[in-house]
Amino acid sequence: MSIQTLALAFLAATAIGGLAWVFIYPSLSGQRKAESRRASIARSDAPARQAEKTQRSRREQVEGSLKELDARRKKEKSVPLTTRLAQAGLGSWTPQKFWIVSGISGAVGFVLAFVIGGSLLGAAVMAFGTGLGLPRWVLGFLKKRREKAFLKALPDAVDVIVRGIKAGLPLFESIKVVAADSPEPLRSEFSAIIETQTIGMPLGEACARLYERMPLPEANFFGIVVAIQQKSGGNLSEALGNLSKVLRDRKKMGEKIKAMSTEAKASASIIGSLPPIVMLLVWMSTPDYIALLWTHQIGQLMLVCCVVWMTIGVLVMQKMINFDF
The missing domain is CATH 1.20.5 (Single alpha-helices involved in coiled-coils or other helix-helix interfaces)
Structure with missing residues (x-):
């Protein structure tokens, strides 16, 4: 081969x-x-x-x-006066009107203190307190009262939105139902969401802006849930149902904390009110004995020091019995 x-x-x-x-x-x-x-x-x-x-x-x-x-x-460290007026439910007020009312209040306090028999310095201090301190205190009081009313009605409003979505209504129509049937201030806040969305702002961003007018964690939760659902989708009725449960649980926790701290608040109130009550009783029984506190220079100094230290003690006790959750 x-x-x-x-x-x-x-x-x-x-x-x-x-x-x-x-x-x-x-x-x-x-x-x-x-x-x-x-x-x-x-x-x-x-x-x-x-x-x-x-x-x-x-x-x-x-x-x-x-x-x-x-x-x-973090950027909103200082809240403008216009926003504070809106948060207190005085959205129709302008800053100029607020300053005019503050000036009138200060002038009335100055006149009353001067007429009663106080010195010029005491009348000036009274005018400062009634002109700057009193209007801001009233503004804070109105804001807290409005926030409490909002928190009281918010869980029911979220439940209405959840039922509307489960029934087939769009989110915008469910918010309209809440704006039409809810009590104040919930009605005005949800009406503001509708008006903001009507002029072209996305519904998620409009709901997120609720926190600017109502600076509460619960309002922030609602805005976050709607904003995230508008961006990424998902079961909105389930998310809002969970939010409603969280809101009710927070409300229960707040009431429980309030009940547990009632005894401490009562003790703080008794301790803080004892010195002025004793002072009043002594003045009613022997006025000449206690009159040295405001007629003598050393007595006036002692009285001022007592007021300062009592104020510090009251503020410390208030800080100890107030809980953020």
């Missing part, structure tokens, strides 16, 4: 072996089955990976929204 014949036979055998390796060996070794199994596993994992990617994207959106709200809150 010649060398050429052997070479041809070797090349033919090599070609046949290569073809067998390519087409027959995968089937015999199970490699093809393994590849098909890996492909099927990859296809079955594709929805899970997509869901994980969607969840990660939604979590990033939530973190971004929270960071944005936190940054906005």
Whole structure:
């Protein structure tokens, strides 16, 4: 046999072996089955990976929204007077009207203190207190009273929105129902959301601005839930239902804390009111004995020091029995 014949036979055998390796060996070794199994596993994992990617994207959106709200809150260190008037329910007032009323209050306090028989310095101090302190105290009192009324009605309003969404109404129409049937101040705040959205602002941002007019954590929760749902989607009725439960639980916790701290508040009130009550009783029984406190220079100094230290004690006790949650 010649060398050429052997070479041809070797090349033919090599070609046949290569073809067998390519087409027959995968089937015999199970490699093809393994590849098909890996492909099927990859296809079955594709929805899970997509869901994980969607969840990660939604979590990033939530973190971004929270960071944005936190940054906005930090920027608003000083609240303008216009915003404070709106928070107190005096949105129709202008800052000029507030300053005019403050000036009139200060002038009335000055005249009353001067007529009663006080000195010029005492009348000036009285005018300062009634002109700057009293209007701001009234503004804070109106703001807190309005916030309490808002918190009282907010869980029921969220439940109305949840029932409307489950019945097939859009979120905007459900908010309209709340704005039409809820008591004040909830009616005016949700009406402001509707008006803001009507002029072109997205509904999520309009709800997020509720916190600017009503600076409460509960209002912030509502704005965050709606803003996140508008950005990333999801079951809004379930999210608002959970929010309603959280609001009611916070309300229960607040009432429980209030009940537990009532004894401490009563003790603080008794301790803080004892010195002026004793002073009044002594003045009613022996006025000449206690009159040295405001007729003698050392007595006046002692009286001022007592007032300062009593004020500090009252503020410390108030700080100890007030709880933020």
